[in-house]
Amino acid sequence: MLSKVECKLIKGDIVCFITNNNDIHAIGLLGVLAAGGVYCSLPRHTTQTEISSNMMTIKPTILIGNSDNFTLLTKMGQQFDCIKTILLLNEFCANKLHIKSQSIERALELIRDNDIELPVMSGLSDMATLVMSSGSSGTPKAIIRTNRNLLAIVAITQHPEICPLRADDIMLSTGFNHMCGQRSLFSSLTSGAQLVVWGDDHSNEAIFDGIHDMNVTNIFTVPTELNFLIKNQHKYNKTYLKTLRDVFCGGAFLSQHIYQQIYLEIIMTVAKM
Incomplete structure (x- = not known):
């Protein structure tokens, strides 16, 4: 995942991906967990109203977007004090927007400083992921999954x-x-x-x-x-x-x-x- 200097990701930070599913996304998910962060994701085609509503529920510190929503997410970063960093998923998105914004894909190519020992140690009861409910019965809710939940799911399956x-x-x-x-x-x-x-x-x-x-x-x-x-x-x-x-x-x-x-x-x- 991105180094502390580039991403300022610290233990407990919530990282919300609003982008498509691919190999870079999967690596980013694992990187967030390895760094002690909390992974969350919304579908790429989530509307502006839905994103705004979810930001108030999730309160992410880092947003990961793509070329379709990067401008919108940048504006979100100005509206919500909890958001400190906004990144693109890959270099394809950056090239499409003709910008040199930092991306997860580019960070993976860099030599990581040894300022953080990975994986960051965390407890079984610490939050690992947030899964948003469908909202069929009202406002979508953030469902907390702890490290214990993830380990139990993997063990069962x-x-x-x-x-x-x-x-x-x-x-x-x-x-x-x-x-x-x-x-x-x-x-x-x-x-x-x-x-x-x-x-x-x-x-x-x-x-x-x-x-x-x-x-x-x-x-x-x-x-x-x-x-x-x-x-x-x-x-x-x-x-x-x-x-x-x-x-x-x-x-x-x-x-x-x-x-x-x-x-x-x-x-x-x-x-x-």
């Missing part, structure tokens, strides 16, 4: 009877602003598996085409995508997702009827679901 990820497996990750996307990243790293990271702009069709094209073996999905698969099963034969072995579903209750339709009629080769 690495259990051989739940998610036996192996080094030759390929895990599909959703957005890092979702806990399931973060869990996919941590589990893949722990097991040595490969990780497919989807950007923000994707359709249900693209997800299933990606599973087929990239030989994905494990996914963490939501009922919406599974329902899409049922409604459009005529487009997918029973061998289209032949590499898929483990399917995890979260976010809402999955009825027995949907489960049977998917397992028996579509994903015949899935071992566990």
